[in-house]
Amino acid sequence: MSGTEPAHRQLGMTDTEYESVVDILGRPPMPAELAMYSVMWSEHCSYKSSRAWLSRFPTEAPWVVVGPGENAGVVDLGDGWLAALRIESHNHPSFVEPYQGAATGVGGILRDVFTMGARPIAVWDPLRFGPLSVARNRYLLSGVVSGIAGYGNAVGVPTLGGEVEFADCYSANPLINVMALGLLKREQLVLRAASGDGNVAVLLGSATGRDGIGGASILASASFDEDSGTKRPSVQVGDPFEEKRLIEACLELYEKGLVVGIQDLGAAGISCATSESAAGGGMGMDVDLDAVHLREHDMTPGEILMSESQERMLAIVRPEDLDDVLALAEKWEIAASAIGHVNPSKQLRVFHQGELVADVPAASLSDDAPLYRRPAERPDYLDHVWKVDEPLPAGIDLGETLLLLLDDPALADASWIYEQYDHQLFLNTVIGPGSDGTLMRIKGTRKGLAVSTDGNALLCYLDPRRGSARLVYEAALNVAVTGARPFAVVDNLNFGNPEKPGVMWQFLETVEGMAEACEVLGVPVIGGNVSFYNETDGVDVYPSPVVGMLGFCDPMPEDPPRLDRAEAGMDVWLVGPEDPDDFAAGAYNRVVLGHRRGRPAAPDPGTAVTVVDAAASLAFTVPVLHDVSSGGLAVALAEICINSDIGIEIDNGEWQYLLSESPHRFVAVLPAGRQPDVHNVPVRRIGTMGGDHIDFGRHGSVTVAEAAAAWHDALRSRLG
Amino acid sequence: MRVAVVVFPGTNCEHDVAYALGELGTSPELVWHRETALDGFDGVVLPGGFAHGDYLRTGAIARFSPVMTAVERHAVEGTPVLGICNGFQILCEAGLLPGALVANRDLKFICRPVPLRIESTNSILTRTARVGQVLRLPLNSYEGNYIAPAKDLERLEAQGRVMLRYCDAAGVADQSTNPNGSTNSIAGIANTAGNVAALMPHPERAIEGLLGSTDGRVLLESFVASMAREPARA
Numbered sequence: 001m002s003g004t005e006p007a008h009r010q011l012g013m014t015d016t017e018y019e020s021v022v023d024i025l026g027r028p029p030m031p032a033e034l035a036m037y038s039v040m041w042s043e044h045c046s047y048k049s050s051r052a053w054l055s056r057f058p059t060e061a062p063w064v065v066v067g068p069g070e071n072a073g074v075v076d077l078g079d080g081w082l083a084a085l086r087i088e089s090h091n092h093p094s095f096v097e098p099y100q101g102a103a104t105g106v107g108g109i110l111r112d113v114f115t116m117g118a119r120p121i122a123v124w125d126p127l128r129f130g131p132l133s134v135a136r137n138r139y140l141l142s143g144v145v146s147g148i149a150g151y152g153n154a155v156g157v158p159t160l161g162g163e164v165e166f167a168d169c170y171s172a173n174p175l176i177n178v179m180a181l182g183l184l185k186r187e188q189l190v191l192r193a194a195s196g197d198g199n200v201a202v203l204l205g206s207a208t209g210r211d212g213i214g215g216a217s218i219l220a221s222a223s224f225d226e227d228s229g230t231k232r233p234s235v236q237v238g239d240p241f242e243e244k245r246l247i248e249a250c251l252e253l254y255e256k257g258l259v260v261g262i263q264d265l266g267a268a269g270i271s272c273a274t275s276e277s278a279a280g281g282g283m284g285m286d287v288d289l290d291a292v293h294l295r296e297h298d299m300t301p302g303e304i305l306m307s308e309s310q311e312r313m314l315a316i317v318r319p320e321d322l323d324d325v326l327a328l329a330e331k332w333e334i335a336a337s338a339i340g341h342v343n344p345s346k347q348l349r350v351f352h353q354g355e356l357v358a359d360v361p362a363a364s365l366s367d368d369a370p371l372y373r374r375p376a377e378r379p380d381y382l383d384h385v386w387k388v389d390e391p392l393p394a395g396i397d398l399g400e401t402l403l404l405l406l407d408d409p410a411l412a413d414a415s416w417i418y419e420q421y422d423h424q425l426f427l428n429t430v431i432g433p434g435s436d437g438t439l440m441r442i443k444g445t446r447k448g449l450a451v452s453t454d455g456n457a458l459l460c461y462l463d464p465r466r467g468s469a470r471l472v473y474e475a476a477l478n479v480a481v482t483g484a485r486p487f488a489v490v491d492n493l494n495f496g497n498p499e500k501p502g503v504m505w506q507f508l509e510t511v512e513g514m515a516e517a518c519e520v521l522g523v524p525v526i527g528g529n530v531s532f533y534n535e536t537d538g539v540d541v542y543p544s545p546v547v548g549m550l551g552f553c554d555p556m557p558e559d560p561p562r563l564d565r566a567e568a569g570m571d572v573w574l575v576g577p578e579d580p581d582d583f584a585a586g587a588y589n590r591v592v593l594g595h596r597r598g599r600p601a602a603p604d605p606g607t608a609v610t611v612v613d614a615a616a617s618l619a620f621t622v623p624v625l626h627d628v629s630s631g632g633l634a635v636a637l638a639e640i641c642i643n644s645d646i647g648i649e650i651d652n653g654e655w656q657y658l659l660s661e662s663p664h665r666f667v668a669v670l671p672a673g674r675q676p677d678v679h680n681v682p683v684r685r686i687g688t689m690g691g692d693h694i695d696f697g698r699h700g701s702v703t704v705a706e707a708a709a710a711w712h713d714a715l716r717s718r719l720g
Numbered sequence: 721m722r723v724a725v726v727v728f729p730g731t732n733c734e735h736d737v738a739y740a741l742g743e744l745g746t747s748p749e750l751v752w753h754r755e756t757a758l759d760g761f762d763g764v765v766l767p768g769g770f771a772h773g774d775y776l777r778t779g780a781i782a783r784f785s786p787v788m789t790a791v792e793r794h795a796v797e798g799t800p801v802l803g804i805c806n807g808f809q810i811l812c813e814a815g816l817l818p819g820a821l822v823a824n825r826d827l828k829f830i831c832r833p834v835p836l837r838i839e840s841t842n843s844i845l846t847r848t849a850r851v852g853q854v855l856r857l858p859l860n861s862y863e864g865n866y867i868a869p870a871k872d873l874e875r876l877e878a879q880g881r882v883m884l885r886y887c888d889a890a891g892v893a894d895q896s897t898n899p900n901g902s903t904n905s906i907a908g909i910a911n912t913a914g915n916v917a918a919l920m921p922h923p924e925r926a927i928e929g930l931l932g933s934t935d936g937r938v939l940l941e942s943f944v945a946s947m948a949r950e951p952a953r954a
Binding site: 149150153154155156239240241244245331332333415418419420421422423424425426427429430441443558 | 729730732733735736739740752769770772773774775828829830831832858860862922924925928930931
């Protein structure tokens with residue numbers, strides 16, 4: 001950075017934005033104030049390019065307790081139980097330093113959830129990397145998985161799944177998303193508002209250091225270039241042991257009713273937590289930076305305010321409870337400092353060594369942030385990619401093709417990844433990673449929670465609106481095959497540079513597609529995250545929305561469907577409409593033909609609903625249900641065969657039916673003579689379980705053992 | 721029956737162990753590591769997790785926690801003391817069991833169910849099982865690779881104090897069926913009196929069919945049965 005640039009530009013702020021700050025304050029900002037505005041008004045914190053559009057999402061339903069805007073969305077599960085859900089990205093930090101970037105992503109998302117009063121009970125990690133043929137991508141994947149495992153396992157929250165995809169555009173900009181689910185009783189719900197004149201703001205947890213300064217503005221809100229390695233000091237370092245004690249301490253504070261409000265410290269650190277707490281309660285706050293426990297003693301006020309040191313919380317407590325709060329912190333061996341007082345002034349005033357270093361309207365840091373309606377324009381590449389000149393071959397060997405598909409890292413067995421994660425802690429995991437959706441029980445009830453995270457960036461690249469809608473429907477089907485009904489959605493919208501009209505168009509189309517699908521399903525969006533500037537050296541990533549779907553059932557199936565329950569003699573049925581021509585974005589095009597072109601089929605909203613209903617009902621009586629998605633019917637059937645260690649004889653038809661990836665379909669395996677009990681949905685018997693081959697008749701065949709070997713070894717052989 | 725489930729800062733399996741022992745009819749109580757007495761408890765469990773963050777070395781700091789003096793006294797007096805995963809590591813650091821647990825052979829965390837063969841019923845962990853029985857229990861550890869000096873290994877083997885060995889579904893224990901490189905495929909051991917026993921896999925994660933396996937019951941039932949009678953003696 002050049003020393004001659006004005007300070008605000010060095011902090012990532014435009015000249016116009018700087019002028020707005022001067023207008024608000026009626027004077028030029030002091031250095032600490034400029035630091036606060038630069039971070040709070042960054043894309044990452046303020047959603048300045050996206051928030052005008054996010055109101056498009058349906059956010060209401062009778063069971064929504066807390067919608068978007070708080071630290072996590074909260075829904076009502078009945079009988080006093082609530083669930084809290086949140087998704088975030090940690091893309092840029094993970095590219096700069098994969099282990100710590102991913103680890104602190106887990107730490108941050110957990111704080112968002114226990115800030116609401118919930119005990120975090122599970123984490124999911126949707127990941128996107130460049131091809132594994134490139135050594136650096138293998139390093140990034142291994143580092144990210146180690147970071148998630150290292151932090152998640154030690155902090156004591158199981159990681160129940162996620163998904164992984166690969167494409168060239170992620171080589172210089174991997175996507176590391178993380179979603180967390182928490183469980184709480186209604187009376188434990190806490191919000192961040194700092195109410196009550198005279199209440200005390202207590203900073204809990206790690207000492208504040210210079211790590212992560214400018215993380216939100218420098219790393220998360222700007223594009224990358226060849227100098228990105230020099231940004232490593234902006235990556236935070238995580239300490240799961242500190243976080244574990246912080247979780248237990250906070251949960252005990254809630255249980256004892258000792259906090260009025262609480263806020264985690266993430267992006268923008270103390271400036272964000274104090275201003276949002278004060279603004280949330282319509283109050284002001286005086287903050288004394290000399291009271292902050294520091295790791296380094298010569299920090300400037302701007303550095304203290306902007307530090308993104310991990311594992312810190314800001315609790316608002318009544319003065320008469322302060323001693324109890326400090327004693328409880330001492331019990332859990334976490335540091336605690338009273339750093340501020342709530343007052344009715346609506347001003348955030350910050351003192352350092354007796355000097356007033358900041359005096360700003362608390363709400364201005366969030367409410368007055370810039371709002372951009374950036375120009376959007378349909379990009380030209382669509383005209384090119386929608387044209388497919390090569391006809392599909394008339395006949396292919398499906399046995400050979402299946403082995404190629406099962407060896408694809410995105411379709412293969414992901415156990416190399418998830419076996420590094422504790423996925424059983426808390427004894428809730430009924431169906432763990434490696435299936436369509438995770439299913440958890442709630443102990444002491446008959447309730448079940450199902451979760452799926454879904455993304456298919458190529459589908460969204462080829463048609464953002466259709467693609468993103470299909471993601472929502474697929475996620476709904478993934479939870480339905482466990483017996484749950486779609487209940488709430490969180491989304492993580494990973495996009496390129498929003499200052500490019502083509503990227504902005506992709507974003508708007510995606511929001512529209514997802515919003516429509518959520519409306520069709522009657523599922524509220526209870527939270528989300530937007531990650532822009534996933535761009536390196538001018539190349540944007542695919543539009544990469546990730547859908548986090550929470551499903552709910554009460555009661556939960558006593559014996560839910562599983563992929564390993566198929567037996568010889570059982571009949572195999574396909575439920576849902578069939579379209580043999582949906583190869584765009586399909587695995588066959590990508591893996592076998594080596595191109596990424598075509599226009600994906602439009603989803604069918606009416607069918608989507610009936611198919612999801614059918615699956616959620618069948619899950620109570622059918623041993624095996626499996627969503628048909630990437631790799632089509634052939635891969636779906638192979639996964640059942642491999643998991644159940646048994647063959648299948650598939651009835652003859654055109655080969656295209658086995659590889660087309662049209663939406664709204666699932667496989668049901670039932671004892672012979674039983675037909676799936678569904679209405680208003682096409683049903684077709686497609687084969688019989690038995691033998692030791694995956695037998696496609698005249699289209700070829702492969703042994704289950706060969707298929708299993710290809711599927712199991714795909715990631716292991718590439719990653720070691 | 722009262723069971724103390726010891727909680728260090730960083731422990732994370734305490735609720736699961738308490739739940740499982742509760743399902744088996746005992747009265748588990750969480751005991752904070754700063755407690756100095758365990759009077760009136762019929763048994764003690766050191767559950768899994770990352771006590772004191774596993775910083776420095778697994779169990780290295782936990783062994784100095786105040787509660788460990790009381791745990792040692794109970795161990796000497798014959799009270800059933802069970803270590804699971806991180807609890808195994810702590811009991812080794814505390815010198816209540818020989819050897820140590822080091823990083824897995826492949827230097828990766830392993831979370832998956834693994835088959836185990838019962839080698840001896842001479843402990844509070846295995847007394848109601850039968851020798852040769854194969855159980856399937858979730859393993860969940862980075863430092864699960866058991867090592868010990870040759871003379872300690874010889875004594876462990878000679879005295880029948882190896883309780884559990886990693887194996888395959890047919891019960892064959894060799895290097896190809898050893899998930900983490902553990903010496904002699906050792907998954908669980910006991911002290912000479914049989915009242916202090918520990919294992920790396922998690923029996924509390926395998927007590928309900930809904931969650932995939934009930935094979936952990938026989939081990940926890942052994943522990944419960946041991947609390948109900950005179951402590952096991954060699």
